[in-house]
Amino acid sequence: MDEQIKNIILDEFTKLVHTIEGDFHINFLKKRHNFLLNQLDKMMIAHMVFVSSFESKSGNAIQACAKRIARLRFGEENVPQIVNPKGLALPNGFCNPKGEQVVITNVNIESAALHGEINKFREEHKGRGRGKSRIESSVTQESIKQLLTIGGKYIEDRIYIKPVDLCFRDGEEWNIMEIKAGGALDSSNAPSNAEKLLLLYTALQEKNCRCYFATLYNKDGEGAHWNSGVKAHLSYPEMFLIGRQFWERILPQEISFRNFVKIYKQALTQIDLNARIRTMISDCVGTL
DNA sequence: CCACTCTAGGTGTCTGATTT
DNA sequence: AAATCAGACACCTAGAGTGG
Incomplete structure (x- = not known):
């Protein structure tokens, strides 16, 4: 191994x-x-x-x-190159030239109205304040479920394709991950990265699905308290896999x-x- | 071949709350 | 009151893909 x-x-x-x-x-x-x-x-x-x-x-x-x-x-079958849990019919001659993982959906992920709703969801659940008066982001594995209903309104009779950093099935559960190196995103990048993750979740339309913002290493040292602008947009720690946590999630258990x-x-x-x-x-x- | 767009990665400065 | 820390806000460069 x-x-x-x-x-x-x-x-x-x-x-x-x-x-x-x-x-x-x-x-x-x-x-x-x-x-x-x-x-x-x-x-x-x-x-x-x-x-x-x-x-x-x-x-x-x-x-x-x-x-x-x-x-x-x-296993290969649980980390598919083309993530298509609903078994949607792919367009004729569809191929994935870049070799990246993609999600197949019939939710209109190009819809400005859908982007608006996701943006609204993120903004309304945003963390704010400092010190003791700090309110953490309420974008949780539970609260994001309402995005499934929202996404349902945008289902159309055609196929949309969206690249994903990493998506796999772990038993019955799907996992969607947005991966960064250290994850110290600037404030203008952080919201869009959170929204990308939420859009993928909305597109997948699976109840048993968790979303994670993952980093390859902890920029402040393994095991250290992790900080970044993204925490304002996703609930910490449940929506995060930082450094060791990320790797131990995907490595074979003996490693x-x-x-x-x-x-x-x-x-x-x-x-x-x-x-x-x-x-x-x-x-x-x-x-x- | 170039211009454009989006995504990848990184770092720095300032301020108010908390701690000493 | 001074020192420290966390959070908010901000900028730079490279790479890949696309369409004229």
Whole structure:
């Protein structure tokens, strides 16, 4: 099992390193136009370029890993590429080119009126205030059930498709997850991320379904109290899976979070990420 | 091929409530 | 009263897809 997980990480991160190497030269040159930075030495700028690129790309890579790991635990059939619990008829020749997981629904998720209702729901249940007078968000696993009724009004005789970060069936229960790396979303991103999760829930139209805002790690340290703007829009902690909680939810039960982190480190050592990035940077800077 | 849009990731500053 | 902390609000760059 350890070996299977390691191979998944090797696979996804090898792809990642190739795309970073492919894009690096152009990203580096683009930085020349930023006069705030271009008096710094080239090495320094090159490192900045790498960080930006890695952070942006690695989210997709780890999301792909998470999906494949969940399949080890729950089985292929419970982590379908195309989530279609109602068995809706797919359009002829439907294919999913990007390889991401999608939800199939007949709820009109493009309807401005539906978006309005979801926005209203989130806004009315928003947490507010500080300190002792703080009122937490009342968007809970229970209160979101009313979105099913709301969504029912928008069912149409056609198919809509919506990408989802991770969606799987765990026994009788569906789980929808919006995954972020550290989850420190800014205040203008937080509401839209919460609404995306609620929209997916509304689209799925399943009573036995839970929604989670998940992060790959706890940005304040594993086990630490977690804070972010998203907490104003989803009830904490029941709608959240932070760091270890997230991984232990999808990892096969015999693999602990600690063990997983170890496997990840081994995989990246095997790819020799550090040395490859160093070589990439010095090659690029050296040609200028 | 370029412009545009959406999503991915990140960090910083300020203020009032709470604690010391 | 000073120090600390949590919450609110804010900005930047990269990548993928799409349509002209």
